[in-house]
Amino acid sequence: MLAFLLRFDKQVQSWLEMNSSLRSVESKAAKLKQSKDKPTLAQLVDTYNDLGLIDAHNHDASDSKYASMLGTWKSRGVHKVVLFGDVSEPSAIQTDMNAWLAYRQNPEQIIPFFSGFDLHDKWSLDTVKKYLEKGYFGLGEIAAASTVSPVVSKVAWKASDPLDGYLPQIYDLIADYKAPILLHIDPPSGLPVAKLEQALEEHPKTIFIFGHINAYTTPEQVDRLLAKHPNLYADFFAGFSVYDPAGGKKPEQFIPVIKKYADRFMLSTDSGYGLESEELAIDAMYRIIHLLDDPKLARKIAHDNLNAIIRAQPATNTQLELLRQLEQDTGKKYPLENLSKLEAGKILAEMKKG
Ligand SMILES: [Zn+2]
Numbered sequence: 001m002l003a004f005l006l007r008f009d010k011q012v013q014s015w016l017e018m019n020s021s022l023r024s025v026e027s028k029a030a031k032l033k034q035s036k037d038k039p040t041l042a043q044l045v046d047t048y049n050d051l052g053l054i055d056a057h058n059h060d061a062s063d064s065k066y067a068s069m070l071g072t073w074k075s076r077g078v079h080k081v082v083l084f085g086d087v088s089e090p091s092a093i094q095t096d097m098n099a100w101l102a103y104r105q106n107p108e109q110i111i112p113f114f115s116g117f118d119l120h121d122k123w124s125l126d127t128v129k130k131y132l133e134k135g136y137f138g139l140g141e142i143a144a145a146s147t148v149s150p151v152v153s154k155v156a157w158k159a160s161d162p163l164d165g166y167l168p169q170i171y172d173l174i175a176d177y178k179a180p181i182l183l184h185i186d187p188p189s190g191l192p193v194a195k196l197e198q199a200l201e202e203h204p205k206t207i208f209i210f211g212h213i214n215a216y217t218t219p220e221q222v223d224r225l226l227a228k229h230p231n232l233y234a235d236f237f238a239g240f241s242v243y244d245p246a247g248g249k250k251p252e253q254f255i256p257v258i259k260k261y262a263d264r265f266m267l268s269t270d271s272g273y274g275l276e277s278e279e280l281a282i283d284a285m286y287r288i289i290h291l292l293d294d295p296k297l298a299r300k301i302a303h304d305n306l307n308a309i310i311r312a313q314p315a316t317n318t319q320l321e322l323l324r325q326l327e328q329d330t331g332k333k334y335p336l337e338n339l340s341k342l343e344a345g346k347i348l349a350e351m352k353k354g
Contacts, residue, residue, distance in 0.1 A: 041279075061102060215240050267289075
């Protein structure tokens, strides 16, 4: 009973803290809206820092760039980063390891994903299981179809469509782990999207994230997909719509659809792909938050939606086994029942295990 009350007390406390930080964002945002000048990035960071912004799509594990970005993320209010490296090709095996290393060193800031498996090979199922057991939080970026992108269309392990190879079995496997899959699909129309829709229907328990859903689509196309498929989430590459001429520089046209599906959007930088810098891509995420003009709703898109997907994943057998070993070695006790993957991963990272 006492344990229950303590837990309840903690929940009430964090709820109160969340509300007071939201009120402070609301009052700062109202002030910023009064100014006629375009807000600077520093002003936007100061205003929206408490929303806990997460970058949902970042390739900085392709080399050691992530190490030099840690300071920028901190000063620019990017609280967490979904980190991976190369996409669906053999070199991703190494860059997945980079993402893991980054996570082990910064378990509060980094959310490691992986992409280094050949989805045409049945061993891919073992690899996916092994990585999820180890403590990775999701698959991505996976090339589920690509004929247009100058980079992704050339990768060795790309799928011809979102049902190619062992992808259907992978979708079922990852549903057991409650782990999402972040898909690159281009062109975002025609057969690739028809196959994606079939996958969404045939694997209703799997969480699909459509990578850079705003790239070369219209708000109407995005609306249609999200209306039809409740297990589809939308990664919004803000820099593309805000700063890339190819994106039309009319981000406001996407605001109604983001608001309509406020429980399923997330924001990303895609490491600033096609832009002058990654920092500009961070700046663009704040421009979208500012355009939303509703801090409570913006918090969902900036933080809550992705955070909920990460937090819902239970600790794996591999993690629990390591924790039991740790208990034996140290005499410490951990609350192994009901432990999440996030909590288990943090303990293991701090104890340099796994
Ligand atoms: Zn990407």
